[in-house]
Amino acid sequence: MSFWHRFRQFESPLQVTIVYLCAWFVLLMDLRTTQWLPTWLHAGVSAAAIPLLVYWYRRSEQSPLFGAPGQPYSRWFVLTIGYVLMWHLCLVALDLLVLDSIRATVARWGTLALFAIGLIWTVWSVERATKFYSGRDVATDVWNPLDLRAKFYAVDWWPPNKWFSPGQWTHGNRSRKLDQSFLALVSYTFVFLMLGLLFAQLSGCREIYEMPAGGGEQKQLAQVVKIKKVIRKKYVVNPLSAISFEVPPIDEVQLKLEEITEHAYTVGYGEGKGAGFSEGTFRGKVRFIRIEYSGGDWDQDFGVGGDLNMLLEYGIRTQHQVGERTESRTISQLRNFPKGKSPPIVYLTGQQNISLSSSEVKTLREYLIDKHGMLFGDNGGSRHFHNQFVAMMNRVVPEIQPVPIPLDDTIHRIPYQIPFLPYVAPHGGKEALGWYKDGRWIAYYHPGDIGDAWSDGHAGVKADIWESCYQLGTNVIFYAHADYSKWLEAQKKE
Numbered sequence: 001m002s003f004w005h006r007f008r009q010f011e012s013p014l015q016v017t018i019v020y021l022c023a024w025f026v027l028l029m030d031l032r033t034t035q036w037l038p039t040w041l042h043a044g045v046s047a048a049a050i051p052l053l054v055y056w057y058r059r060s061e062q063s064p065l066f067g068a069p070g071q072p073y074s075r076w077f078v079l080t081i082g083y084v085l086m087w088h089l090c091l092v093a094l095d096l097l098v099l100d101s102i103r104a105t106v107a108r109w110g111t112l113a114l115f116a117i118g119l120i121w122t123v124w125s126v127e128r129a130t131k132f133y134s135g136r137d138v139a140t141d142v143w144n145p146l147d148l149r150a151k152f153y154a155v156d157w158w159p160p161n162k163w164f165s166p167g168q169w170t171h172g173n174r175s176r177k178l179d180q181s182f183l184a185l186v187s188y189t190f191v192f193l194m195l196g197l198l199f200a201q202l203s204g205c206r207e208i209y210e211m212p213a214g215g216g217e218q219k220q221l222a223q224v225v226k227i228k229k230v231i232r233k234k235y236v237v238n239p240l241s242a243i244s245f246e247v248p249p250i251d252e253v254q255l256k257l258e259e260i261t262e263h264a265y266t267v268g269y270g271e272g273k274g275a276g277f278s279e280g281t282f283r284g285k286v287r288f289i290r291i292e293y294s295g296g297d298w299d300q301d302f303g304v305g306g307d308l309n310m311l312l313e314y315g316i317r318t319q320h321q322v323g324e325r326t327e328s329r330t331i332s333q334l335r336n337f338p339k340g341k342s343p344p345i346v347y348l349t350g351q352q353n354i355s356l357s358s359s360e361v362k363t364l365r366e367y368l369i370d371k372h373g374m375l376f377g378d379n380g381g382s383r384h385f386h387n388q389f390v391a392m393m394n395r396v397v398p399e400i401q402p403v404p405i406p407l408d409d410t411i412h413r414i415p416y417q418i419p420f421l422p423y424v425a426p427h428g429g430k431e432a433l434g435w436y437k438d439g440r441w442i443a444y445y446h447p448g449d450i451g452d453a454w455s456d457g458h459a460g461v462k463a464d465i466w467e468s469c470y471q472l473g474t475n476v477i478f479y480a481h482a483d484y485s486k487w488l489e490a491q492k493k494e
Helices: 003-008 012-032 039-047 049-062 073-096 100-134 176-205 307-318 332-336 358-370 383-396 450-454 463-493
Strands: 223-231 253-261 289-292 327-330 346-350 375-379 433-437 440-446
Touching (some): 003 012, 012 049, 012 073, 039 049, 039 073, 049 073, 073 100, 100 176, 307 463, 358 440, 375 383, 383 440, 450 463
Parallel strands (some): 346 375, 375 440
Antiparallel strands (some): 223 253
């Protein structure tokens, strides 16, 4: 009999429940891997479990689904399934409301509760199986751990010391029942941990990057000159007073000019509301991800007091949502990001060697070309690093030669006009180099340690230099995200 024919013989509530559980499982896998489906869809499907649970609980009270009449096993089973579904609904709802800290707490304690519930069912199942085998007239020379008469428990494998619990063991007389309980606990814990690790690896295999939702224009930040009328005070003077001073004309008006730097428009790309990108999401953020590599000091000026300053400055200057901290990934980990959900830009710095394997070269090329990514290179302090970076790019994109990026290029004009290339020291020259392909820069190389200018103390350079370095960093990050949003928009049309 085929599965479909057997399925059609089931009663309607059971058919609906099976279809729902299959759909729920598919959405769960999407949530742990690709995350292509919107969060509201996950929440809606999870909430649909409530009427099903109410139905099956009421039915289990009227007649047991399994087991002897009068026993509550059916209700316990429905409540267990209900706990899993409602726990998942709670996590999805908190994710939808962007309550990340509360969600983490609920996930942690919910996992502990799930472990306890599973342990109770394990103990119950072992106890029932033990009674079943004890009532059978079979030989005791077996290795069935569910049969207390088995030779399985004749092996003195636990505890290692009989004084561990003197009330339970005497010489040659150990409790087989306790051995069985201990074995059940160890086995269940092992299986639970293995399933947990496997489930965690599902999310570890896939990672997504989402830009902040919104819109705006790709134009320069403008300085606006406002003319403010300041009306002088009018004085009433007593002509009989002994104090003599010159009375200003009653209608004198002074014009005062004020220079006020402000956003004359919303910085971003697309027609969404607020500052951001049309292909972003409400929970998306601009993140600063740097590349870990072998052979050098990839973590130069990393984190608090370093590149985090640039990330925070970007958020202040563009009003885009940004991450709470800067991050790092190996080149191999870039494979975890799917096409369309990859970082628009990654950062690489140092002053020593850059050592990449053939696999890493292939992954980096795939990220730059197929996933429409961009590499922001920064010479952290030596001519040697300049040669290393250029040699690395020759391996990644041998068909593209680096060229100087002119100051009138879009990347140097939006949102800030960069009149000169700011640097701490010209380790690799005084011009920015770029690798250009298919109408966009896939790599931007800064020769003069721009990351040091972002750090606390700004490497001792003048204020106009480190301010220009912040502006240039904002330009490069914004360029990558705006271009990525355009590409996603074009992909949808295709």
